[in-house]
Amino acid sequence: MYKRVCRCMLSFEFEPRSPLGRFAMNCGGRSPATTTTIRCKYCSACLTVTPGERAIQCAQCCGVTRIRRSTRLPLPSLPRPAPPVGFPCARGKKRAVLIGITYAGVRRGCGELRGPVNDVKCMRHLLCQRFGFPNDGIIMLTGMYIVLYIYTRLTSISQELMEVTMIYRFMIILWPVRADDQKDPFRLPTKDNIRMAMQWLVQGCSYGDSLVFHFSGLGAQVPDEDCDEADGYDEAICPMDSFQKGPILDDEINEAMVRPLVHGAKLHAVVDACHSATVLDLPFLCHVSRTGNWQWKDHRPPSGACKGTSGGQAVLFSGYSDGKSKFSVTPEAYASVGAMTHSFIKAVESEPCGVTYGRLLTSMKAIMTNGGGSCNLQGPIGAPVSKIANFSGVQEPNLSSSEMFDIHRRSFAL
Numbered sequence: 001m002y003k004r005v006c007r008c009m010l011s012f013e014f015e016p017r018s019p020l021g022r023f024a025m026n027c028g029g030r031s032p033a034t035t036t037t038i039r040c041k042y043c044s045a046c047l048t049v050t051p052g053e054r055a056i057q058c059a060q061c062c063g064v065t066r067i068r069r070s071t072r073l074p075l076p077s078l079p080r081p082a083p084p085v086g087f088p089c090a091r092g093k094k095r096a097v098l099i100g101i102t103y104a105g106v107r108r109g110c111g112e113l114r115g116p117v118n119d120v121k122c123m124r125h126l127l128c129q130r131f132g133f134p135n136d137g138i139i140m141l142t143g144m145y146i147v148l149y150i151y152t153r154l155t156s157i158s159q160e161l162m163e164v165t166m167i168y169r170f171m172i173i174l175w176p177v178r179a180d181d182q183k184d185p186f187r188l189p190t191k192d193n194i195r196m197a198m199q200w201l202v203q204g205c206s207y208g209d210s211l212v213f214h215f216s217g218l219g220a221q222v223p224d225e226d227c228d229e230a231d232g233y234d235e236a237i238c239p240m241d242s243f244q245k246g247p248i249l250d251d252e253i254n255e256a257m258v259r260p261l262v263h264g265a266k267l268h269a270v271v272d273a274c275h276s277a278t279v280l281d282l283p284f285l286c287h288v289s290r291t292g293n294w295q296w297k298d299h300r301p302p303s304g305a306c307k308g309t310s311g312g313q314a315v316l317f318s319g320y321s322d323g324k325s326k327f328s329v330t331p332e333a334y335a336s337v338g339a340m341t342h343s344f345i346k347a348v349e350s351e352p353c354g355v356t357y358g359r360l361l362t363s364m365k366a367i368m369t370n371g372g373g374s375c376n377l378q379g380p381i382g383a384p385v386s387k388i389a390n391f392s393g394v395q396e397p398n399l400s401s402s403e404m405f406d407i408h409r410r411s412f413a414l
Contacts, residue, residue, distance in 0.1 A: 207264030261312025
């Protein structure tokens, strides 16, 4: 008598250190001795934590869980790696890092963002054409996962037991690819690559440097444990492998890009993501008051920790949301751009050179209030774009800075 046994297996056969191997470990594969597991704060799913990480994002519910100090694994004491060969060697006075993440194939039941890659292309065009940034001084990190489903059948026959076993293997593979057909693995917006890009941006900065950091994607909030947040939450940006390695917290972003700025060096950041109002942890915040005027607010941490620069200046354009606005994250049949990025680019293009920060913020606010108006951005993406996707849920722009200044007198320039 022959006996047929059908089994469904989730099989992964990859190196543990590879991105696919890390994903496999989060889905039930064997974890190396250098990792530990914790429970998701929101859905109790089992999450694998790698050394040095302070938070991890759950692939089941997309919630972010803070890793307690007692559970956190120490990072091995290795020398800090130099930027990879794939990064530009040019060290001009104008440099930029542009990041756009669609999260295709990794956000269960949440769809993908259609605007971030277009945001990056539009931002690059603005920097090159309007402000004279060289092409070799701009790093673009764009990418997504392609979901591959592989179904195989293996047959094994045991003559002693006279049984036929049919083994069905169903493999789910997340294969990382660049969104613009670039095969360089160092241009994928992974957590490690974003960290190295931030290091590359400010490394060796000097007087007269104009640096730009742009992120278009998803943000997150994580309970603060350092007592340096007035609202009790750290803000974070989510790389494409956030479910495996966790988000990048504002504390790390501040330490990586703000603190190293020396006298005469300027950093302008534009972040189009939810929970991004203070994602650079800058000490001063400029927002619209109840009277309708732009007003500075002291946002220095209660703990007294230093969040400023080493003599330079850092400015962040981000968005404010009351948590009630609708997010547009479902796939669209046409190209789109993010609301925050669109308002910034359109305001810069419509205002004359030498526009003040105050006039630029007012123009951005008017564009957001009008729902973006006509989407007629210049550049290679401007013509096909017919949708403004408010995937970050922002309602009005915010400005935060390492120092307070008169926004109605100081001119904006990159």
